[in-house]
Structures are given as structure tokens and as C-alpha cells.
Amino acid sequence: MNGTAAARRAVEWLVAVAPDPAACRREWERRADGVALLPAGRAWDVLILPGVLGRATLDVLRRCLDRPGPVLEGFDEDRVGFLVPPGTAGRWLGTGVRAAGRGTWIVVPHPGRRGAGRVRWLVTPDGTGLLTDPALLEIAMHEAAANLTED
Template identity: 70%
Template sequence: MTGSGGSGAKSAVEWLVSVAPNPEACRWDWERNPLGVALLPAGRRWDVLILPGGLGYPTLDVLTRCVDRPGPVLADFGDERMGFFVPAGTVSRWLGTGVRGAGRGTWIVVPYPGRAAGGVRWLVAPDGSGTLTDPAVLELAMHEAAAGLARDERQGE
């Protein structure tokens, strides 16, 4: 599910850096950064809902069965957390135990699309079109994933 190089990665870069205070400087630094990451502000075009990896992976599985293409999804080093890109403003309205959010006033580490970047990586890379995950669909996918995890846990007793 990770992105590949080429024009898709280029349009994804353009879409991502459009939120930076100085997009040209951000792109220039990002393309030359040996770590392949940039620090970008959330809350302008997108927020990020951050789930624990144990819930995030099953949620992504459910989500990919429900929609043709979810919005971008990040995973951190060690798969401890996953970040789902949702419309800006979602974090201020989100109520969910164990789910953190990055919205207006926060910054996130974002890897360059289509390039391996150490700790943080794309599970679903941005496509450059602005596709985001619908928070209502994400919530339903989280509920189904949590129910599946609970069922698996009961069967393992």
C-alpha cells in the first residue's frame, strides 16, 4: 500500500507541502533531508487521528474493505501508533478513548511519499488529490475492529 515514485509522489508532495508556512522552502529541505521527513502543521487541510497499533491495523483492514481508497495512513517506528488523515476540524469534535489527535496548533513528522524514511512510513500514501478518510466511516471501522479484537480475545481464553 505504500506509495511509489513518479508523478503520483510529486503531486502528493505538492499536496502535503501546501500546508507548510513556506511550501517552497519546505519542499526544498524535504527533498534534501537525509532522514526523508518533514515537520508539517496539522489542522489546515487535514487532521490526524492517532490510534494504538493494536487497534489501528485491524481498523485499516476493515476500512479498506469499506472504501475504494482511504485517506493517507502513517505508521510509526515499531508500529506502536498509526495516524489516519481526516478532514481538518475533526480532532476538535472527536471523542474516543485511547485515540489521540493532531489538529490545529500541532505538527506531525511526515515521510517523503514514495521514499523509505527510517521510523515513520506510509501504509497508505497520499495520492495528491486530497483524499481523506471520512471520520464517520473511520469510527465504524474502529468499532468493527474493536469488536473483532474482543471476540478473538474471548475465543483465546
Template identity: 70%
Template sequence: MSGSGRTRTAMEWLASAAPDPDACRWEWERHPMGVALLPAGRLWDVLILIGKLGHPTFDVLSRVIDRPGPVLADHGSARIGFFVPPGTAGRWLGTGVRAAGRGSWIVVPHPTRTARGVRWLVPPDGSGLLTDPAVLEMSMHEAAAVIARSAGEGDTG
């Protein structure tokens, strides 16, 4: 599939989560902010980590699997959002992670653009691929261990 075909497929997949997919596409194409507000919980949930844990988790996840599901970062990468299967938010028990599921809304940029305040680290490909929550959790644990080791190395005793 060509790049423009993948973009169209990714845009259609994301827009299908919106109550009004046509309005969603209009927001991406014509609104100066270039973002749409989409409901979580239908096609995907989003697990949002603070950047201090989110970036190392993303690094581990990228080494563990060929391609994670879509991943968003906010301005300054203070928060990283991993798209996971619907229902994950309701079952998530980890601390320090915001779980956005049914009843939550997410600011989502066009699949191929950076918008003010939010950008894709891994854009959707239109296939519906999402990150497996178990693999994400394992990556979070490994990232937390790396962070703890690094903090321990800075101790002078």
C-alpha cells in the same frame, strides 16, 4: 498520470500545508532523515490510534472502501495515523485516540519513501482524498469487536 506526476502532485499537496513549502520539499529531498514537520488543522487532521487497534482498524477500513485517505505508521507500527478532514480533531470524542488538529505538528515522510521512524501505509495521491471520520469510526468499532472476540476466545473460563 504517470507515477512521477502522481508523486509530484502528492508532494505538492502535502507541502502546501507547510508554512514554507519550498523548505518542506528541501527537507524531503536533501535531509538525511527524509521527513518534514507539518502542521495539522489546515488541510487535514490526523487521528492516531495505538497499533493494537490501528492495524485492525486499517484492515477493516481497507475492506470497506476502495481507498482510504493517507495513513501513516510509526517505527514498529506502535501508532497508526489516519488523515481526516480539518476540524475532526476538535470534535472527536473517542477515548484512546489522539486527535492532532490545529496547533499540532506531524512528522511526515516524502510521499514515496520510508523515513526513519515513520512510513506510509497509504501514501497521499495528491487529490486531497481524506478518510471520512464516520467510516473510520465504524471501522474502529468493528475492529474493537474483533479484538474483544479474540480476547474472549483465549479465556479458559
């Protein structure tokens, strides 16, 4: 499948959670930064880690998996967000990790184009609904933290 088809599938998967999918598509198209707000807690929650730990965790996941689930990077606060199954945010306990679930909204960049915004995809959604397993994410976080401590 080419990149355009993958981007279309990713768009469809993401806008499916929007209260008004057509309005979400318009928002992505009209905004120069290419972002829209989407509700967490429907198809996915987001676990948000400090940037250094988040990028190190993603490196560990990439060594373990063919493809991790979607991952966002935000520049304002240097954060990395892993899309995980819905309900994870309500059960997550972890120092320094923010959990966004039902009742929260996430700034999401368009998956098929590079925006000028402060959020980008480190791992773009593929449209299949693939998410990061929270248990595997926790193990990867521990390994990443240990590696960072050693450095």
C-alpha cells in the same frame, strides 16, 4: 498515472500546508530519514490510534473502500494516524485516540521515497485531497475492536 507523477502530486498537496513549501521540500531532501514537520489543521487533521487497533481499523476500511485516505504509521510508540478533514480533532471524543488539529505539527515522511525514519506511509496520499471520513473511521474502529476482542 505512474508512481512518479502520483508522488509529485502528493508532495504538492502536502507542502501546500507548509508555511514555506520550498523549505519543506528541502527538508525532505536533505534529511536521511526523509521526514519533515507539517502543521495539522489546515488541509487535514490526524486521528492517532494505538498500533494494533489502527492496523486492524485500516484492514476494515480496505474491505469497505476502494481507497482509504492517507494513513501514517509511527514506530516509536506503535501508532497509526488517519488523515481526516480539518476540524475533526476539535470534535473527536474517543478513549485512547489522540487528535492532532490546528496548532499541532506532525512528522510526515516524503510520499515518493522510502526513508530510514520512524514514520512511514501505510496509505500514501494521492494528491487529490482524499481523506478518511471520520464517521466511517469510527465505525471501522468499532468493528476492528470487536474483531480484536474475539481473537
